[in-house]
Amino acid sequence: MRLATVTTPGGTTAALLGEHGWRALPAPDLSALLAAAEADGGWDPARVAAQADELDRDLPGAVPVLALPRPGKVICCGLNYGEHIQETGRDLPTHPTLFAKFADTLTGPDDDLALADGVQWDWEAELAVVVGRTLRRAGRDEARAAIAGYTVANDLSARDWQYRTLQWLQGKAWDATTPVGPVVVTPDEVDPFAGVDVVCRVNGEEVQRDSTRTLVFDCADLLAYVSTFATLRPGDLVLTGTPGGVGVARDPKRFLADGDVLETEVAGIGTLRNTVRLTPLTTLSQEHPHGA
């Protein structure tokens, strides 16, 4: 099953891809659909298909936008592919390295990326997990069963800001810099545990490719681990880390330039296609504020 939030003449709606195109679901977006399911007995893909049949509303011309506009938590794992860990010069980890983004950090699958000029923008293609049921202190099996589906994300990173201090947030949480989508695919149709390729291209040139089979912490590990300390709720997103090949680890280093077309693909899910638009960073706050 392929789910999305799509445009319609009257606003957005959650939608299910049928044989002949997008069909409406009874919620304005997937965040709302997942929240409603939780309040109504728990996420159940079979019921979603029935809901589409019941509504029976085709959506000709509908286009996927940001699938999950209001996650309460967006949690990312760093350093989770062996090759990418080696390129950063680190040992294989015993615990996942986790950091957060905000709902405001996300943007749609075809949106232009308005990136601050003069900042070192780098790519990080990732598989993202969409949480379907509330998880608290779950084991691996419960965590895996709570996965509503998988989508694609690019954890675009401002490397110079990321490394200004010990904590990465300020390089990872710029507004509207993490494209997500284009669709959410249910676990019966895509199996990251067996392995799916995560790919990044810049202007058509492949810069990253690895299989989720080589993840140090797989999707169930990550959800279980996070749920030990923080409750995961329907619609929350967990980004699983990026393969080797990021720009900052190249020699010479390579960062995104104005007009670059960034494609982020996960096999069996789809492709994000975002164009970089460098924009002036009009702010007083680049330097130590006390000096401003």
Add this chain to the structure above:
Amino acid sequence: MRLATVTTPGGTTAALLGEHGWRALPAPDLSALLAAAEADGGWDPARVAAQADELDRDLPGAVPVLALPRPGKVICCGLNYGEHIQETGRDLPTHPTLFAKFADTLTGPDDDLALADGVQWDWEAELAVVVGRTLRRAGRDEARAAIAGYTVANDLSARDWQYRTLQWLQGKAWDATTPVGPVVVTPDEVDPFAGVDVVCRVNGEEVQRDSTRTLVFDCADLLAYVSTFATLRPGDLVLTGTPGGVGVARDPKRFLADGDVLETEVAGIGTLRNTVRLTPLTTLSQEHPHGA
């Protein structure tokens, strides 16, 4: 003006402290009050007083609970008091060290703290800033003018989890471990720029005290800096860092024990009083999940 979210027989309500006690405001909590003000011309303390007069509903027996239940962003600054930076062995920073918590991380001003047993729980008394107006790429003056008020928080930290990896999130974002409140005080009544004392006591023994006068990055610096990369919205919280005296920096190290009473005070605002209740960590995920 002293604002809070308080209990009433019919649920919670935003409230204003009057001469004779709490008076109702037209919203179920301060998160909703601030969001409504934004939609209605922008946060204006004078209008809040008028709203209380208009409603004219006293709330005898009302008790403050979590003031801001639904912040879209909770952003914390680490390493922001000179003495605390020195006790961790670091140089004075040129940029603020920032990390995030979730709305689920917060809890009320008198709530018990159900903390996982076997984890190294440490205190971090902090002044917190409540954002009143949307801020994007603001300078210091605009940032300062957008402050709705100040409250008290304790950035309780699971030190062993915090230092498992490079990123602190997993030590900082345990559900319901950051008490906030008891009230939000408007800037005309409390002035952290001039200096207010931030104090922490464990079972009555003072363990932290410093003045916000010694902050490396003051409240306006922090809001302006964050707003460079992430839009701040009404009801968002920015925690400003903690003074020296944390347990992990003591010799011997000291962590919270079952039954400990943690008091967190900011002069001119109020005191959080939370009792530690250690609870079993029933999870499979403490060790590397692949080994579980």
